Amino acid sequence: MRILCSLALSPSNARALLPLARAAAEKGHEVLVVAPPEMAGVFDGEPIQVKPLFSDMAEIVLSLLEQQRIEFSPKDPFAPDVLLATACGPHVTDAYRQLLAVAEEFRPDLVLRSGVEFAGYLVAETLGIPQVTAPSGGGQYLEPKLALGELNQRRAELGLPASDTPEAIYANGRFDCMPPDYSFAAHDIPGTFAYQQPASIVRDETEPEWLKDIPVDRPLVVVSSTHVFASLMSSSVFPRILELFFGGPVAAQLSEGTEGAAPDPAAVVDALMQGDANPLNAVVEGLSAVDCTAVIATRGMPVNPDIIGGNVRLFHTIPQPLLLESAQLLFTHGGYNSVREAVRAGVPMAVQPELSDQLHNATRVEELGLGLRVPAVTADAVTETCARLLAEPRFAQQARRAQRHMLALPPVRAAVDHLVRLADRAPQR
Secondary structure, eight states: OEEEEEOOSOHHHHHHHHHHHHHHHHTTOEEEEEEOGGGGGGGTTSSOEEEEOSOOHHHHHHHHHHTTSSOSSOSOTTSHHHHHHHHHSTHHHHHHHHHHHHHHHHOOSEEEEOTTOOHHHHHHHHHTOOEEEOSOHHHHHSOHHHHHHHHHHHHHHHTOOOOOOGGGGGTTOEEESSOGGGOOOSSOOSSEEEOOOOSOSSTTOOOOGGGGGSOSSSOEEEEOOOOHHHHHTTSTTHHHHHHHHHOHHHHHHHTOSGGGOOOOHHHHHHHHSOGGGSHHHHHHHHHHTSSSEEEEEOTTOOOOGGGOOTTEEEESOOOHHHHHTTOSEEEEOOOHHHHHHHHHHTOOEEEOOOSTTHHHHHHHHHHTTSEEEOOSSSHHHHHHHHHHHHHOHHHHHHHHHHHHHHHTSOOHHHHHHHHHHHHHHSOOO
């Protein structure tokens, strides 16, 4: 079987798809991944072909900002507009043409795509082959009826016939790693196949040396920083995004580097988000007042050094799934990968949502008793929420209950068998 995988937007989508792609390749199937160049490294060392095509997330965001399709600071960051535009916007037209050329040469039996990647959906539709989505927070949050209108615009641009079936994006079902009773899907999505995600995504990953020095006499809190600035800062177009939408002062700062080189993006962000305007400062200050050891991934986001308590350890990145195996709490913005990893480890969550599906995920975490939403972006709110989660046993008990449901799911190789059955049932081309 030949499987064409298509990915877009966040590298988290690549990590969500990786276990499936790896399992398929190890069972002897031919797997080809098409993704933005920034995601190609996720598949290093795997028996998987990778073609680094498509635009990366920062380039898509910049284009949508220039077209005024989205705002840099939307009034409602949880409204569907930004997710709809970044998933289904004009960039899909170019991505379709790129992917179709690859597919015509590769001749796939099916398409496995991230839930917010729709060029793969349109290519599968064109070729008459099945398409299935990998586990995806944005994909299961996006309203199919809204996606239909936007995708019909892409069809018109490509000369493809329009569709009147919103649910066609899930015509062959989808994959998930959450048990049915703990689903985070915002809509009824038929044909969901749930499988057990591996404890660790990265091959041969080991705990960092510094973990051995973390005190064991108090709870370990792991903080996953996924702020939108952190996601964009490493991109070459990030200075252009800042200059375009913050104007003069930022433009001046961007030109201050030696011999015309731009300054460190973190320095620019620090100038724009001083004090309480930087949400990571609130997290650091809040956890500094909690009786715990906090391990925080900053991903380059600046932190005020004057507020860092002795119990707080800052790192650029952390091996989150491994750390969760010995943690008592995850502080997260509510990205779906982090939610799934916390449930897999049986760890409750403090969720401080920032955009897109994260508010929905935070609400669902509370409904299921798996944690609490942090009610405000303040140090006091962080302190109070985290202290309560660590003090009340019911949250840890419910997290372990959900973990046992997850561990009862079939293994990832069963999901590969499911793909084979879908391909076998498809009409011969």
